[in-house]
Amino acid sequence: MWRWLSPTDRQAAAGFWRDRLAWLLALSTIVCIAAAFVVSNGRQFLMPGPLTSAHGAIKNCVACHTAGGSSKLTWIHGLVASNALADSKACLTCHKMPTTAFFPHGASAGALIESTKRLSKIATRTPAPLSARLQTAAFPPRDVVARGLFCSTCHREHRGGGASLKKLSNEQCRSCHVLQFNSFDRDHPQFESYPFKRRTRIIYDHKAHFDKHFPEVAKKNPAKNIPATCSTCHNSSANKRIMGVASFEQTCSGCHLNQIMGKERASGPKGIAFLTLPGLDLQTLKKKNVAIGEWPDASEAELTPFMKVIISRNENGRRLIEAVGGLNLQDLSNASDNQITAVKDLAWEIKRLFYGLITGKSSDILGNLNVNGTKLSANLVADLTASIPHDVVLSAQQQWLPNLAREITIGPITAEQRPGTNAQEQSGSTEARLEKPSADEVHQEPPALAQQTEDGKATNKVKRDPPSCLMRVLGQCLLESGSDEKVQAAEPKVNDNERAAAASEKKSSAVNLRPPMQAGLKDARKVAERAENKPADQSDDLLSPTAEELREINARNKQRGELTGAPPGLHGKSQTTTSAPHTSDASITSDVDPETWAEYGGWYRQDYAIFYRPTDHKDRFIYSWLLLTGPEAPKGDKSPPAQVFDTLAGKDAQGSCTKCHSVDDGSGKGRLVNFSPLSLENKNGRFTKFIHEPHFSTVGTRGCLTCHSLEKDRPYLKSYEQGNPQNFVSGFGAVKKEVCQSCHKTHAARQDCSTCHKYHVNDVITPISNTKIPMR
């Protein structure tokens, strides 16, 4: 190939020496490179340029070029083993992203498909510019995307410390898109519904408030604070993007708190029935010889959804609830034998429930609530029960099922076995022993009952507590059955004079009651009278026993007298007690019904139900139950959790939560009440970004309305008549592109893609390092 020149060829001599010099220089270059490899520290001399400042601490090439190895020559292995995916995963070591990191935009496949479909429709109306078409024809981006969008596709390193890794051109952005245009102010499509992607979580009709409610309130009560500006309720200072809403207490409580507390509730109970002793068709059950033990026949309460959920905490309970699901418990005349059996089981299950709640902790029962298959924490149980006081359940039991303890341990008692005396109880199993009054309580002077009237009938209707303690209010025993005799029996030291004095004191104490309480006593008598005639109308039964209860009390007293050998006077006195209730040692009655007494929220008992009244906005009880049952409560479902949800989220539900907090259908996955305000996390996955603050100075006198026009005659509230949050009509008009374009245009404010759009829609975070605490 090479013609060796003759040394004597003078014409070729220069060429000869030139070639020799060339080979020598090439060899020298190789030697110098080898020397550089040997002498240099690492492989930095091969770098095409310095790293950016943010990566300046990276010294080892293999930190990012994973196939390169760590020695000076192993980098050559990258020729065959270079793996872009592995290298990009090295980036994720510090820059945490979700599993969709290498999808376009880091968005899920579903979001991309949906977005592409939407933009494809717009693209049919907007032809791509020539430059874009040429680019696509010459270098189809599909090839790049098909390989995978790796970090290095867009982020180019080794361009110096001051280079920006985030800088992208508009052409790079649009290369993948079905919709392509040159600039914002020219061909960017019109905004469709920006910034509204879904209906607001809080149902707030701005127009109605501005036009109707605020003026009405201002007229009615000029002293009341009515928002004067948008910024009274909205502020973006917290996270710059979202115009957060001020708290309920700052904005809405002035008008809406009473609605939540139920003070403005016109009809229906203000509290939520949580635990009840449901009414049963005792007649039918008795006819069919179903042994359910004692059960008040005056109860007309319904089995609450809460109890259904609680009872359904195990498989048996679920079967039971399903079995009685379609039954009218108060009319079992047409029920089958299986259904009757189920009702019997239900009755016992309810009894066991009450027994469990009294003898154990509420977390023992509710911790196993199997709503979504998980065990509930103690905190959640506390919220779900609103820390219901033990005594509320206990007093209910003593009122409704006085022989519960015995029945649980021994079995159902018949009417004949009903006495349940002290002696019998004491001789019974200790397991069945419920809370017994202490010696002090026995000797307590119960307050006087209502004054005995001439007819005495009313006093016959005064409700008494079970034998050991006839009247217990809030844990305090106010009246005992045969209290005088008991005092005599327990305190033989008490002499007759003292006893008589005590008795007279009791008698007179009723007279000494304050007038409202005396009136209450009278009302109690009237109520008792009515109850005798119309058991269904019975109310305010805290102090007034029904006729049946009175009979039971009398029977117990009689039995006790027979057992203890008490003087006949005892019986007479007992009967007198039952027929003519104690006026001197009767419980305190009050004008205030329990519901009103609990006007600021909390637990109260009324009829055969224990109610909970919401305490305030953000009531934990309602919140917890809605949160727990929502996912298991698809619309139209009739399961117990769904019934609880419907009870609390209904239109006229106590607490009025869903008056303002919208309920979203979870498309087969239950429902969700939107308690939480809009947050930055809600904006995850969005392709757009926006910061309000730089725009505050540009909106002029119209302020927020410059971009957010308040529209008239929009059926805003209709959006909430169904559960799909994406199906909505906003009270505000969408932001118009022309508004933005007034500033973001050529030779004015910037209009590159990254001004308003972000690539990594789910954000990139650098997690804190896991530093082990240096312990000895």
Next chain:
Amino acid sequence: MWHTTDGAIARRDLGSPRHLVSWIARVLLIAAFFFALLWLVSIYSGALRNPRYLDGWVLAVGMSLQLGFHIAIKTNRLSPKSVARWRKFHIFIGWLLITAFITHSDFSLPDTGFELALWAGFVLVTFSGVFGTYLTWSLQAKGRIDEHVNFDCLHTRISEMARDVRKIVATPDAIASVGLPIPPYDVWIADLYTNHLEKFFDRPRNVRAHLVGSQRPLKRITNEIDNLSYYVDAQCKEKLAAIRNLAVEKDRLDFARVHYALSKGWLFVHVPITYALIVLSVLHVLVVYSFSSGA
């Protein structure tokens, strides 16, 4: 083309229209290539690809073509006519490669040692190539070198010229026998030779002036000769005219010598550094693809 008249200093000509058109077309073509490459790089980058691969491979292909020309010259595979044609093509490709190199380096200076070596290699090759092109052009444009003159006989010819000048200067004028005083023309010519011409004819001179194509040294000498010839008689005028022609010829030889030396010398930069550049370029490609992360 440069034209020589007897003793007259050649003047630069703008060239024929055809040459001008050809030159303009080449410039436009190079500019078009440059902007086309820029546009391609732009849309390549916009298509989520690294444009350094595009202009890098353009550069690599171009350098391969250049290297191919060198190999063809070395192996004498081309006829002289083809060599001339390929040389023109080689120069043209070189201009294009400058544009490719500018885009490939992203309009920036090197940051690291290896990059600096690559950059320096290419720049030296480019500058030497541009210089060589200039030399070729100037030789053609000035046309001051006779075809029969070659580098080897230059020294002999210059020596002969020096001898001729000395002979002319030493030859006295024929004077009248009548006892008139002798005019000092020979003395003046002898003085001129001693002061200005002896050194000039002694050996090759005015290398720097000839490097830049300047004729000022020659003009100084010819002005001196012309000024003196106003004051001498006809016979001396003839002598001075002969000396003038010899001076012009000698200057042309000096010019030829400088350009011949440069014509040989620039290749001592261009070719060896090209070899080194090839070594560095191969290493560069290996490094790029080893660390490419699939880009």
